[in-house]
Amino acid sequence: MTPAQALDATLRTDRGRCLAALISRIGDFQRAEDALHEACASALVHWGRNGVPASPTGWLLRAGLRKAIDGYRREASAGRHRSAMEVLAEEEAADPDPQVIADDRLRLIFTCCHPALEEKSRIALTLRSLCGLTTAQAAAVFLDAEPTMGQRLSRAKAKIAAARIPYAVPGPEDLPDRLNSVLTVVYLIFTTGYTQGPGLGTDLCEEAVFLARLLQSLAPGEAEVEGCLALLLLTHARAAARVSAEGTTLPPADQDRNCWNAALLSEGKTLLDRAIARLQPGPFQIKAAIAALHSETPPDWPQITALYASLHVHEPTPVIRLNHAVALAESGALHAALAALAALREGLADYQPYHAACAEYLSRAGQITAARSAYDRAIDLAASPADAAFLTRRRALLPD
Amino acid sequence: MKYLVLLYTAPGAEPSPGTPEFDAMMGEYFSMDSRMKDTATFLAGEGLQGVETATTLRKRAGKVQTTDGPFADTREHLGGFYLIDAPDLDAALRYAAEIPAARYGSVEVRPVMAYE
Numbered sequence: 030m031t032p033a034q035a036l037d038a039t040l041r042t043d044r045g046r047c048l049a050a051l052i053s054r055i056g057d058f059q060r061a062e063d064a065l066h067e068a069c070a071s072a073l074v075h076w077g078r079n080g081v082p083a084s085p086t087g088w089l090l091r092a093g094l095r096k097a098i099d100g101y102r103r104e105a106s107a108g109r110h111r112s113a114m115e116v117l118a119e120e121e122a123a124d125p126d127p128q129v130i131a132d133d134r135l136r137l138i139f140t141c142c143h144p145a146l147e148e149k150s151r152i153a154l155t156l157r158s159l160c161g162l163t164t165a166q167a168a169a170v171f172l173d174a175e176p177t178m179g180q181r182l183s184r185a186k187a188k189i190a191a192a193r194i195p196y197a198v199p200g201p202e203d204l205p206d207r208l209n210s211v212l213t214v215v216y217l218i219f220t221t222g223y224t225q226g227p228g229l230g231t232d233l234c235e236e237a238v239f240l241a242r243l244l245q246s247l248a249p250g251e252a253e254v255e256g257c258l259a260l261l262l263l264t265h266a267r268a269a270a271r272v273s274a275e276g277t278t279l280p281p282a283d284q285d286r287n288c289w290n291a292a293l294l295s296e297g298k299t300l301l302d303r304a305i306a307r308l309q310p311g312p313f314q315i316k317a318a319i320a321a322l323h324s325e326t327p328p329d330w331p332q333i334t335a336l337y338a339s340l341h342v343h344e345p346t347p348v349i350r351l352n353h354a355v356a357l358a359e360s361g362a363l364h365a366a367l368a369a370l371a372a373l374r375e376g377l378a379d380y381q382p383y384h385a386a387c388a389e390y391l392s393r394a395g396q397i398t399a400a401r402s403a404y405d406r407a408i409d410l411a412a413s414p415a416d417a418a419f420l421t422r423r424r425a426l427l428p429d
Numbered sequence: 430m431k432y433l434v435l436l437y438t439a440p441g442a443e444p445s446p447g448t449p450e451f452d453a454m455m456g457e458y459f460s461m462d463s464r465m466k467d468t469a470t471f472l473a474g475e476g477l478q479g480v481e482t483a484t485t486l487r488k489r490a491g492k493v494q495t496t497d498g499p500f501a502d503t504r505e506h507l508g509g510f511y512l513i514d515a516p517d518l519d520a521a522l523r524y525a526a527e528i529p530a531a532r533y534g535s536v537e538v539r540p541v542m543a544y545e
Contacts, residue, residue: 192518192538193430193517194517195518197517203519
């Protein structure tokens with residue numbers, strides 16, 4: 030293996046861990062990143078000359094600490110950083126062993142997903158720091174230019190330092206809210222990957238699953254973490270079947286079950302059962318339970334309806350109410366569902382799935398004229414030509 | 430670390446003086462002040478008179494211009510502040526969340542610049 034290959038391999042598996050350990054020792058996000066960057070540059074030179082060390086991760090950590098000390102020394106204000114330098118010198122002399130040093134990535138993810146940062150910055154910082162995406166890859170996720178993303182990441186790191194956003198796992202009183210903030214970032218990464226597909230050179234669904242698994246190993250016994258991982262696995266298991274050959278998005282009931290990943294489904298269900306047994310209910314467990322019910326034939330619609338009602342307590346949004354109305358209709362309560370849909374008209378006027386649902390249930394209720402205009406609106410708002418074509422075919426089936 | 434905590438509310442959003450709700454709100458402020466003083470968090474804090482008493486001043490080309498009213502024409506106005514000493518942003522935000530103005534308006538938490 031060449032030094033460059035060894036470095037790539039080390040960074041792929043251990044970059045997040047190295048960065049987390051360096052931040053915790055250096056006490057500054059940007060300095061730690063710069064130190065790791067310089068350590069990598071040195072690694073290429075040293076490893077080329079002396080061979081790849083037995084523990085490349087330990088080597089990078091030690092070199093990173095040394096680079097950070099050099100960085101402090103170079104500054105005119107070195108006196109101000111004397112205590113930091115002493116701590117680092119001690120750490121460096123102690124020869125950090127990656128097998129022994131604590132895994133600080135849990136602290137890192139809580140910092141990256143801090144609610145004092147803008148949501149987009151939380152996602153970008155998490156992808157960059159924990160998943161090891163380059164700035165260019167993080168930019169591609171948001172269709173941003175690389176310098177724009179670079180500035181966003183710098184601003185976020187500067188705020189972490191200036192406002193003193195703690196590098197710590199929150200205490201018990203803050204933990205439920207802050208954990209929800211972290212899991213929301215993981216879920217947003219997943220849904221972004223779900224909508225975009227793996228076409229960007231980075232499979233965001235895989236990155237989200239990686240993060241959820243990491244959280245599960247670092248914070249074992251948290252029901253919502255298990256619920257979130259279960260939700261991702263149960264949804265990911267159906268990825269290959271969710272779009273028809275014509276490119277139309279299919280609901281689980283219309284998907285080819287042979288394309289579902291049975292191993293992921295069963296792992297997701299096992300995790301969900303374990304989470305529910307902890308008796309600490311939360312929104313991610315509810316969403317996972319809904320996803321699990323969708324993979325059964327036929328789905329248990331009355332139970333899905335009840336789950337959407339409890340989800341609405343946690344997340345009182347019009348989209349949750351729309352899903353609740355759909356589940357009501359599928360349970361047989363067509364008229365109650367149509368009344369619920371009518372009440373949502375204003376809030377979801379530009380939301381395509383709303384109009385598609387109205388069209389479907391109005392037509393089932395025999396309100397053909399209203400169904401036709403709902404189809405018209407849904408077709409106008411369709412995200413892809415395939416979805417528009419599907420809705421056009423449905424509209425054509427309406428009686429005159 | 431010092432943080433300046435700025436309290437913003439819209440006129441009429443808070444309970445009016447003389448109502449039991451106003452007394453309850455003031456009670457919350459007093460107990461919060463003493464809690465902050467007990468934990469050595471409190472450095473300073475004041476409530477401000479209404480925006481109708483504000484005067485804004487600019488100096489352009491050596492000439493002072495004054496205008497009646499606050500600098501920004503917004504619905505929520507600065508109504509008071511705390512200067513606190515807290516170990517980190519999470520601690521500062523926990524205090525901010527207990528300020529009644531957070532319920533009636535909004536509270537901005539800004540780290541204070543350290544000059545060395």
